[in-house]
Amino acid sequence: MMKHRPFLLTFAALAFCSAWPISDAFAAAQPIFWSALRPADQPKATVPLSGKPVSGPQGETLAWHGEEHPIELTGFVLPIDQDGDLVYEFMLVPWAGACSHMPSPPPNQLVRVVPQAPLHLTRMYETVTVTGALQPGLDEAQFFMIDGNRILTYGYSMNHAEVATATATTDPDLLSLSPFGILPR
Numbered sequence: 001m002m003k004h005r006p007f008l009l010t011f012a013a014l015a016f017c018s019a020w021p022i023s024d025a026f027a028a029a030q031p032i033f034w035s036a037l038r039p040a041d042q043p044k045a046t047v048p049l050s051g052k053p054v055s056g057p058q059g060e061t062l063a064w065h066g067e068e069h070p071i072e073l074t075g076f077v078l079p080i081d082q083d084g085d086l087v088y089e090f091m092l093v094p095w096a097g098a099c100s101h102m103p104s105p106p107p108n109q110l111v112r113v114v115p116q117a118p119l120h121l122t123r124m125y126e127t128v129t130v131t132g133a134l135q136p137g138l139d140e141a142q143f144f145m146i147d148g149n150r151i152l153t154y155g156y157s158m159n160h161a162e163v164a165t166a167t168a169t170t171d172p173d174l175l176s177l178s179p180f181g182i183l184p185r
Contacts, residue, residue, distance in 0.1 A: 029070040029131045034094045034173040037156060038108045039063050044173050059106015062136040062155045071134050073111065074169040076125040080143040086118040091141065091152060094174055096125040110154035112141055115163045129169075132161035 035044065039061050064071075076096045081089035092111040098104055113130050135157050142151050 029072045030066075031072040032064070033171040034073070034075070034109060037062070037064050037111075038106070042106075042108075059108045060138060060153075060155070062108050062138070064134055064136055064156065067133050067135050070132055072129055072131045073134070074127065074129045074166045074171060074174060075111070077119070077121060077128055078125070078143070079121065080112070080141055082121070085121050087115070087121050088118050089114050089141075090119065091143070091154065092128070092130055092158075104152055107138055107153045107155040110152060110156070112139070112154045112157040113161050113163070114157075114159045116160050119163050127166040127169075129164050129166045130158055130161045131164075132158045134158050 038044075038059065040063075042059065042061065073092065075092040075094055076098065077087065078091040078093050078098065079087045079089075080091060081087070090113050092113050094105055094109050104110065111130070111134070115130075119128070136155065137157065138153060138155055139157065140151050140153050142149050144150075
């Protein structure tokens with residue numbers, strides 16, 4: 001066995017060193033803006049202050065298909081599955097108040113997020129940055145509002161996401177869409 005030890009140590013060192021760049025590639029998440037989730041010819045969503053729902057299949061075309069690479073996206077938390085101040089699943093939305101106080105953004109501007117660990121929510125519509133693999137695919141989620149249940153159609157999902165409180169962002173859509181000035185600058 002002693003005569004094979006140098007071979008085994010060399011093989012282990014080569015295996016470890018060759019895996020190093022691969023793990024670094026996955027660790028570096030690409031920051032994206034909300035505009036990357038919609039086709040270039042679709043205008044950015046505007047805050048519909050009228051309270052009227054948008055009719056038709058607007059925003060069902062999904063533009064992001066880089067699910068093999070992790071991304072970072074900043075937005076506002078709208079809890080879907082919550083127990084007290086712990087959130088187990090939420091929608092990431094591009095403006096505060098989306099979906100609960102006004103009509104929802106188009107599906108390609110909604111991301112269903114399941115965090116790695118429950119998120120401790122300190123305030124409604126907390127601003128966070130999520131990191132993980134963004135999966136395209138239209139689906140529906142139900143959440144409870146004070147006046148009953150609501151079904152949302154979303155275009156993207158992210159499971160096992162890392163979630164961190166956002167302190168600033170340069171996303172022009174996010175900054176211009178916050179009607180409440182909640183996002184720290």
